[in-house]
Amino acid sequence: xxxxxxxxxxxxxKIGTGHIMRCLALADDLKHYQIDAVFxxxxxxxxxxxxIKQRGYRVYLRDSQVDLSEAEVESDALFTVNIVKxxxxxxxxxxxxxxxxxxxWESQVRSYTQKLLxxxxxxxxxxxxxxxLDQNLAENAALRYKNLVPEHCGLLLGxxxxxxxxxxxxERHRLRQRTGTLHRLLVFFxxxxxxxxxxxxVDALMxxxxxxxxxxxIVGNSYEHKAIIQKKCDLLSHTNFHVQVxxxxxxxxxxxxxxxAGGVAMxxxxxxxxxxxxxxxxxxxxxxxxLAERLGAVWNLGNHNEINSAHYADMINRAMxxxxxxxxxxxxxxxxxxxxxxxxxxxxAEVLLGNL
Numbered sequence: 068x069x070x071x072x073x074x075x076x077x078x079x080x081k082i083g084t085g086h087i088m089r090c091l092a093l094a095d096d097l098k099h100y101q102i103d104a105v106f107x108x109x110x111x112x113x114x115x116x117x118x119i120k121q122r123g124y125r126v127y128l129r130d131s132q133v134d135l136s137e138a139e140v141e142s143d144a145l146f147t148v149n150i151v152k153x154x155x156x157x158x159x160x161x162x163x164x165x166x167x168x169x170x171x172w173e174s175q176v177r178s179y180t181q182k183l184l185x186x187x188x189x190x191x192x193x194x195x196x197x198x199x200l201d202q203n204l205a206e207n208a209a210l211r212y213k214n215l216v217p218e219h220c221g222l223l224l225g226x227x228x229x230x231x232x233x234x235x236x237x238e239r240h241r242l243r244q245r246t247g248t249l250h251r252l253l254v255f256f257x258x259x260x261x262x263x264x265x266x267x268x269v270d271a272l273m274x275x276x277x278x279x280x281x282x283x284x285i286v287g288n289s290y291e292h293k294a295i296i297q298k299k300c301d302l303l304s305h306t307n308f309h310v311q312v313x314x315x316x317x318x319x320x321x322x323x324x325x326x327x328a329g330g331v332a333m334x335x336x337x338x339x340x341x342x343x344x345x346x347x348x349x350x351x352x353x354x355x356x357x358l359a360e361r362l363g364a365v366w367n368l369g370n371h372n373e374i375n376s377a378h379y380a381d382m383i384n385r386a387m388x389x390x391x392x393x394x395x396x397x398x399x400x401x402x403x404x405x406x407x408x409x410x411x412x413x414x415x416a417e418v419l420l421g422n423l
Contacts, residue, residue, distance in 0.1 A: 070101060073180065074161075076163070084287050091124075096413045100420060106119050113291075151176075163186070186199075197422065201224050201225075202230065203355040204334075231335065239338065248390050251321060252326070255325065259291075264326075269284060271383060283307050323342075327346070338404045342393040346369070347367075
């Protein structure tokens with residue numbers, strides 16, 4: 068097999084879907100350069116292997132549902148090496164996007180690829196990478212990886228390297244002027260939403276007089292409470308329930324305000340200037356959400372374990388009564404993301420091809 072990259076990432080009800088979704092965005096970008104992508108994933112509950120195949124990519128599944136202990140990491144690396152041998156040629160890049168894999172795994176696969184890209188945002192372990200990508204906003208971002216990567220490792224840091232599907236660029240180019248008036252609400256807390264913020268938000272809608280509010284509630288296939296949310300949404304007028312949408316950029320562009328989580332989804336909203344209330348659903352989101360709030364790009368609602376439906380109802384009411392503030396958030400979001408940059412989409416793919 069010639070001209071391909073090998074991507075090692077997982078999704079599950081617990082892990083979430085973000086790692087796979089951003090790797091798919093990169094795979095789509097590389098496809099424009101006639102570079103194929105092959106995925107290696109574990110068979111976890113809520114994995115996205117069928118979805119990856121639907122998107123047109125080959126997936127090799129490793130039958131393992133236990134945590135990646137040191138012994139498991141070595142077995143995982145051996146499985147990856149055997150896939151490379153099976154494919155018959157060395158990949159241009161091995162791309163690893165996984166919080167449980169570090170220099171131990173990377174050192175074992177390093178001689179079976181031309182180059183190695185690590186996608187990370189924790190900055191809590193050492194890597195043997197040629198390039199490290201961290202899309203999050205952070206103060207003193209480069210210092211976070213000091214002594215964690217080799218001297219030759221290139222660092223792609225910040226939201227300007229955000230992995231987004233091309234539809235986001237299209238929506239950015241035709242983005243309407245936001246008025247700050249709330250007519251359409253978007254509710255999306257990630258594909259799996261392991262803390263079930265979606266139900267809290269829908270319960271908030273049930274408490275409000277939201278007849279004049281058109282709402283899109285979106286979850287992924289791996290979200291475990293789909294049937295419950297569907298029933299609740301059916302009881303609400305002007306509330307639409309969607310599972311595993313392909314046109315997220317359009318939903319973001321047409322919304323006036325959003326309830327959502329931190330991470331990649333927050334940057335997607337900022338890229339299209341959508342004001343949002345952000346719930347921190349994972350520890351690694353705390354710093355970037357706090358910094359985005361200080362820069363005026365979001366409302367930080369706080370940690371998920373301190374939030375209930377009443378808090379979401381308050382946020383919706385606040386948004387309804389704060390048109391000027393929503394307009395200012397939208398402006399700050401666009402400035403933060405440097406959204407007029409034509410190269411934000413596909414930038415990582417170009418860097419990878421330029422470093423072979």
